[in-house]
Amino acid sequence: DQQVKQNSPSLSVQEGRISILNCDYTNSMFDYFLWYKKYPAEGPTFLISISSIKDKNEDGRFTVFLNKSAKHLSLHIVPSQPGDSAVYFCAARNAGNNRKLIWGLGTSLAVNP
Amino acid sequence: NAGVMQNPRHLVRRRGQEARLRCSPMKGHSHVYWYRQLPEEGLKFMVYLQKENIIDESGMPKERFSAEFPKEGPSILRIQQVVRGDSAAYFCASSPTGSNSPLHFGNGTRLTVT
DSSP: OSSSHHHHHSSEEESSSOOEEEEEETTEEEEEEEEEEEETOOOOOOEEEETTOEEEEEEEEEEEEEEEETTTTEESSOOOOOOEEEEEEEEETTSSSOOOOEOOOOOOEEEOO | TOOEEESEEEEEEOOOOOOEEEEOOOTTOOOEEEEEEETTSOEEEEEEEETTTTEEETTTHHHHHSEOOOOOSOOEEEOSSGGGGEEEEEEEEEOSSSOOOOOEOOOEEEEEEE
């Protein structure tokens, strides 16, 4: 029962272009969504988040879009840089559920110079 | 990842032994979470603790696993009588009080059961 789905295990993008990572969810009770980046042998690092009352949040090169009716969110990275190469995890929190996060399986992004 | 300290980074145990994983949260953080990542899978929630209290252990296996976060010292995740299926990366995260604070993760402990 995968409540948070990242259907693309991997993505390859040219440096300078846009990277778009997608995430779908099934639970309409999720009220908060986060993106984390993970390098090998390290823990996940928080990147950006969005509350369910918003449809867009931007932080520098990173923008997260939320489409509640479609239960879909996406992370845009523009311009992409080689240092962005990592595994990106989408996570969601169930409202009132002790802040327990439900995670997708991750998308491995490779940004080629 | 600066601030959340986990040790050891790598732990090898034979079947039947005990594994103890330690986590010191970021300074000022009073909430600790343990997550497990099995090979080829995402992170799975295990337990959420505050000082001296287990708030949510719904992700913990019912047997052999226990966690504590004492008044003094690090949080401990203890696995008794380890089996091969316990081999995974165990991540600890911490956060301050506040419902929308993102979690800060340590670099994990990779447990290998031989």
